[in-house]
Amino acid sequence: MLFQQNKDKQMQRRDFFKQLGAVAAVAAITPAISFADEAKKLTGPNEFSYKAAVDAITGGKGAEESSKINLKVPEIAENGAVVPITVEVESPMTDNDYVKSIHILATKNANTRCIDVHLTPANGKAMFATRIKLGGTQDVATVVALSDGTFLTATQNVKVTIGGCG
């Protein structure tokens, strides 16, 4: 019985130190700004999930993977608050054949949808660039709507190192 009690005490002590360690670890990596808090929230259950977003954009049709899309986003993002992203699509951008819209989706953010860009032939080239916030490592996707009613897509995984010591 004593042995069991000792074992329980050991387990309790171990758990206590585990928890202390976890808190210390979080405290060590949480930067002065509350981005870490924001980041945790951003990787919660999706308010607007990836599948729902793609359905909403494509009217349920879905999008086809295409090499016509050049999705540029870093494989490793040092700062999840400012991740540069560029989407370029091969297109003549004429009245009869142009990219109608470029959509950017962060598949694991609390809100998957980042931006919809509605282009016109007056843009001359199908391209859009911005910087987005990523709550954590995830796939970043783009869905592109063409004037002929079809939808293309491309995705890339981005590893996000939040805070950290280097």
Next chain:
Amino acid sequence: MSSRKSLIKIKPKSYKDGEIVKVSFMVMHPMETGMRKDKKTKEVIPAKYINSVKFDYNGKVITTMNVWESLSTNPVFTTYMKVNGAGKLSVTFSDSTGEVHEKSIKIKPKG
């Protein structure tokens, strides 16, 4: 109309009529998600983010955007534009609290 610091950049600075140039619009804006808590008061910082952007060129809308809170603070919006005569390029945005801001520049093709 708000007086936020914003900037429209055209690349290259010197361009001819018919050329396709890069256009960037940058603005100082918090893009507050509404998911952060003030460390001192523990209260949620209310959401305030740009949700709509429009590019007008000589009175014609050439690009519109629906924007959500996942865009970085002090956002930048870059695309291309075909130069089609001298005139004005205006960028207007509105945000989730109803703030509206407009910035314009002159388009002056050389030759």
